[in-house]
Amino acid sequence: MEILDLRHFSSVDLRPLLDDETQVWSRLLSWDYSGSADMILRYVDAKILPGYAAVDRGRVFGYSFFVYEGSKGVIGDLYVTNGNRLPDARQVELRLLTHVIETLQQSPGIHRVEAQLLAHEANAVSRPFLDTGFQRHPRLFMLLALGGRSPERVSMHPDVEIRPWAEGDYQPSAAVITAAYRGHVDAQINDQYNTLSGSLRFLNNIVRFPGCGVFDADSSFVALDRKAKGLIGLILCSRVRNDVGHVTQVCVLPEYRSRRIGESLMAATVGSLRRRNFSLLSLTVTEANARAVALYRRLSFDTKRIFDAFVWLG
Numbered sequence: 101m102e103i104l105d106l107r108h109f110s111s112v113d114l115r116p117l118l119d120d121e122t123q124v125w126s127r128l129l130s131w132d133y134s135g136s137a138d139m140i141l142r143y144v145d146a147k148i149l150p151g152y153a154a155v156d157r158g159r160v161f162g163y164s165f166f167v168y169e170g171s172k173g174v175i176g177d178l179y180v181t182n183g184n185r186l187p188d189a190r191q192v193e194l195r196l197l198t199h200v201i202e203t204l205q206q207s208p209g210i211h212r213v214e215a216q217l218l219a220h221e222a223n224a225v226s227r228p229f230l231d232t233g234f235q236r237h238p239r240l241f242m243l244l245a246l247g248g249r250s251p252e253r254v255s256m257h258p259d260v261e262i263r264p265w266a267e268g269d270y271q272p273s274a275a276v277i278t279a280a281y282r283g284h285v286d287a288q289i290n291d292q293y294n295t296l297s298g299s300l301r302f303l304n305n306i307v308r309f310p311g312c313g314v315f316d317a318d319s320s321f322v323a324l325d326r327k328a329k330g331l332i333g334l335i336l337c338s339r340v341r342n343d344v345g346h347v348t349q350v351c352v353l354p355e356y357r358s359r360r361i362g363e364s365l366m367a368a369t370v371g372s373l374r375r376r377n378f379s380l381l382s383l384t385v386t387e388a389n390a391r392a393v394a395l396y397r398r399l400s401f402d403t404k405r406i407f408d409a410f411v412w413l414g
């Protein structure tokens with residue numbers, strides 16, 4: 101078995117592996133990974149995706165890639181066929197990660213590395229991260245079945261209005277995100293939340309690019325203070341499978357919390373998805389974010405998996 105630069109390979113070499121991974125994502129996360137797989141393969145063919153492939157007798161059976169975003173490196177994916185079952189496949193995952201981490205940490209100008217490995221159980225591949233100075237943040241993947249009864253109407257303050265997301269909401273939403281995550285553990289995991297320009301980039305990625313599913317404007321809403329006429333909260337939802345929604349963002353300004361605005365935003369999203377016969381709604385939340393976890397539990401979300409987010413500051 102050899103570990104080689106991903107840029108030596110083409111989509112023909114990687115297609116079977118990504119088809120396999122697509123099935124795993126469907127089983128574990130109810131997520132249609134085929135759009136992401138196609139995008140990855142296009143980058144592989146363009147020879148612009150940095151990463152490593154695990155190769156045995158000419159066959160690629162594992163890979164990991166990363167991307168550079170300014171002074172940050174983001175580990176995009178790690179997959180080895182049967183990685184969750186065969187002990188030696190786990191060793192291959194660890195070797196791939198060791199190469200990726202080493203490359204990123206030695207890249208000139210890279211001062212931060214982030215990774216979120218949704219399809220890997222917490223701690224399963226943490227060793228190479230912890231050995232090289234990463235912080236680990238356990239996160240929950242939660243799922244709500246939408247087949248049940250409709251949520252009761254949530255009574256909110258009469259001065260608060262919830263309306264569908266509109267194109268003009270970008271700037272005020274970025275301001276709400278930046279304020280909502282000030283000093284928050286999620287701003288350690290995703291440093292885009294720390295600045296207005298970063299929050300705008302985050303929004304742009306979610307709304308315009310199909311990396312994290314396809315943005316679903318119909319199930320995305322904002323909360324407004326009627327009197328102050330300002331945006332005070334938002335929920336964004338993407339379609340990750342034909343019948344599955346995924347909350348990519350929900351936040352409320354600190355001074356408006358505990359007034360059931362978060363719950364009302366969730367209810368608006370759930371209502372829209374139910375009306376359109378979606379069967380599931382998923383989200384991810386940092387375990388340490390106790391208030392948010394409590395809110396989702398109360399709304400009947402179940403924890404399906406615990407995975408890790410890793411952050412390294414150089």
Ligand SMILES: CC(C)(COP(=O)(O)OP(=O)(O)OC[C@H]1O[C@@H](n2cnc3c(N)ncnc32)[C@H](O)[C@@H]1OP(=O)(O)O)[C@@H](O)C(=O)NCCC(=O)NCCS
Pocket residue numbers: 280281284286350351352353356357358359360361362363364384385386389391392395
């Ligand atoms: C998570 C977040 C969106 C919740 O927003 P919120 O408007 O405060 O949420 P709600 O008021 O609907 O619900 C939370 C609070 O109301 C209470 N509440 C809500 N529904 C209730 C119900 N049906 N019965 C009793 N209490 C209820 C909860 O107990 C909780 O109370 P607390 O403030 O004492 O903890 C908000 O805290 C936030 O923006 N956090 C920062 C960003 C973030 O963490 N986002 C989630 C990332 S996954």
